[in-house]
Every structure is written in C-alpha cells, then in structure tokens.
Amino acid sequence: xxxxxxxxxxxxxxxxxxxxxxxxxxxxxxxxxxxxxxxxxxxxxxxxxxxxxxxxxxxxxxxxxxxxxxxxxxxxxxxxxxxxxxxxxxxxxxxxxxxxxxxxxxxxxxxxxxxxxxxxxxxxxxxxxxxxxxxxxxxxxxxxxx
Numbered sequence: 001x002x003x004x005x006x007x008x009x010x011x012x013x014x015x016x017x018x019x020x021x022x023x024x025x026x027x028x029x030x031x032x033x034x035x036x037x038x039x040x041x042x043x044x045x046x047x048x049x050x051x052x053x054x055x056x057x058x059x060x061x062x063x064x065x066x067x068x069x070x071x072x073x074x075x076x077x078x079x080x081x082x083x084x085x086x087x088x089x090x091x092x093x094x095x096x097x098x099x100x101x102x103x104x105x106x107x108x109x110x111x112x113x114x115x116x117x118x119x120x121x122x123x124x125x126x127x128x129x130x131x132x133x134x135x136x137x138x139x140x141x142x143x144x145x146x
Contacts, residue, residue: 003039006046012039012059012083023065027080034080035060041121042083044105049090057116058084076109076120084116093117097145101129112145 001009009027012035018025027035038059046054061069061077076082087096097112100119108122111130131146132139 003036004043006053007039007042007056009035011056012080015058015061015065017069018062018065021065021068023062023068025060025062025065027060027062031060031080037123038081038083038121041105041107041119042085044103045085045100045119048099048103048105049087049096052087052089054085054087056083056085058082076122079122081108081122082118082120084113084118086116094145097129101127101145111141113139 003009003012009032013025013027015025042054046052058077059082060080061071061075063078066075066078071077086093090096093112093114093116096117097110100107100110106125107119108124108126109118109120109128109130111118111132113132114134129144130141131144132141
C-alpha cells in the first residue's frame with residue numbers, strides 16, 4: 001500500500017528481525033495514520049536532499065519487535081512516527097542531519113546515530129537535535145550535531 005509518492009506501508013513496517021523471530025509487525029489503523037504522517041515528513045526530507053532515493057532501515061516497530069532489538073522503551077518507532085534511514089548519494093548522516101536542521105522541515109526529533117539518521121514526526125514537533133555516541137554500555141545522546 002502506497003502511503004505517499006515515494007514511501008509504501010511495507011517499506012515502513014518491514015523488519016528482517018521480525019521475519020527471523022516470527023514477530024507480527026503489522027500495524028493497526030491508528031499506527032497506519034501515524035505512518036502516513038511519517039511518510040509525508042519523509043517526502044519533505046527527500047525533496048530537501050534533491051529528490052534522491054532514501055533507504056529506510058527501520059520504521060514502525062511493535063512492542064515485541066522493539067524489545068527484541070533493545071529499542072528505547074519510549075521509542076517513537078512504536079507509535080509509527082519515526083524513521084531510521086540513509087541517503088548515501090546525498091552524503092553522510094551528519095550532512096543529512098545538518099541539512100534537515102538548517103531547513104524549515106517540521107520534526108520532533110532528529111538524531112545523527114553514527115551510520116544512520118533517526119527522525120521522528122511525532123506531533124510534539126520539538127525540533128530536538130541530538131548526536132548519539134555509542135559505548136560498550138549503550139548509546140549516549142548529546143544535544144546538537146557534532
């Protein structure tokens with residue numbers, strides 16, 4: 001099912017981990033509405049990046065899937081608002097986050113997570129910008145882009 005011109009429901013719900021573990025990651029109607037908001041936000045990101053195709057690594061995660069991958073207990077992924085992605089033809093995740101932050105795109109949270117970008121379109125729309133640093137004890141988040 002196509003949510004927007006460039007983003008499909010299947011793309012924003014697919015998980016190889018869910019497949020491997022036999023987890024049903026099918027969203028209900030309310031989550032599909034949230035995924036429509038996320039897909040619409042991603043269309044703005046895609047346009048900002050010059051219309052270059054974006055590779056989605058992770059979108060919606062049901063509670064069981066989020067637990068299986070040790071996701072944050074309050075993750076916007078579980079509500080269908082968050083997308084982890086890359087766009088190598090545009091540049092590094094750092095360059096992508098810098099472009100998003102410098103734009104007028106409305107987002108709740110944008111995180112430079114090392115090898116990927118996390119963006120949330122939760123209706124709070126705080127424009128929170130973070131950088132993740134990965135340690136043996138887990139990620140540490142700092143304000144801003146580094």
